[in-house]
Amino acid sequence: METTRPALEVDGIAKRYGDVVACDGVGFTVGPGELFGFVGGNGAGKTTTMRVVLGVVEPDAGAVRWAGAPVDRAARRRFGYLPEERGLYPRMRVLDHLVYLAELHGFTTNDAHRDAERWITRLGLRGYRETEVQRLSLGNQQRVQLAAALVHDPVLLVLDEPFSGLDPQAVDVLSEVLRERAAAGVPVLFSSHQLDLVERLCDRVGIIRAGRLAACGTVAELRAGSGSTLVVDAPAARPGWADGLPGVTVLGVRGGRTRLRLADGADDQPVLAAALATGPVRGFTHQDPTLAELYRDVVGTTS
Structure with a gap:
């Protein structure tokens, strides 16, 4: 071609x-x-x-x-x-x-x-x-x-x-x-x-x-291998509920919604179980990482 x-x-x-x-x-x-x-x-x-x-x-x-x-x-x-x-x-x-x-x-x-x-x-x-x-x-x-x-x-x-x-x-x-x-x-x-x-x-x-x-x-190529973003809407969850979960990075918490980064191959079910253990979960959504999130990953990890 x-x-x-x-x-x-x-x-x-x-x-x-x-x-x-x-x-x-x-x-x-x-x-x-x-x-x-x-x-x-x-x-x-x-x-x-x-x-x-x-x-x-x-x-x-x-x-x-x-x-x-x-x-x-x-x-x-x-x-x-x-x-x-x-x-x-x-x-x-x-x-x-x-x-x-x-x-x-x-x-x-x-x-x-x-x-x-x-x-x-x-x-x-x-x-x-x-x-x-x-x-x-x-x-x-x-x-x-x-x-x-x-x-x-x-x-x-x-x-x-x-x-x-x-x-x-x-x-x-x-x-x-x-x-x-x-x-x-x-x-x-x-x-x-x-x-x-x-x-x-x-x-x-x-x-x-x-x-x-x-x-x-x-942007699709930059996303490859970067994992996925998970948004968990759990307004009653206690602070720090997702800390320490394997393959999970907490990106931010706002208004009861927690944004998490899942490493490639990480299982999202332990995340759901941890959120449910602290109260009801109203939303559990996978999203592609934004360019801003990819940028922070690159700038923060590339020497």
């Missing part, structure tokens, strides 16, 4: 700042039309990796390839980038700002105006098109920054915390936009601390810890 060549290849990149190791052999691929979520704690290496992809930072080792070839300036000119920090000119009006950026990417003035107006409308900024960026709320500034990443019809999107500061309605709009871009064949690489969004949106996820890629795959 013929396999599709990855659009973006990050191959063993390393970057050190003095004694601080920002990236240590980070490698992954993003295919055409794939949504790839990049997650990790502050200082784990996400932003440095993205800056290497964009050519903002030169790696000490490793390579970045686009469509099988080393990434050059011409290729990067067609990438769309949203930095975590604000990268806008505060005194420019929104429309002028986007037109200017589209022209920098080679658009004619007419085409730049057309696409700027399109993204202003798409991202809910019609009422602010003549407003200076500095007069916008932080959430609307983030919308402008998103429009700036999209206005030149990029072939790759690299977005560092794109959902930061957005209200729920704007999150829904951006989620739809990312799906649309992916459906059009555009690879999307984005980082986020909002793991529920990453789980919902992404085809694959990379978890980075201390500069190294600790895990990578679909």
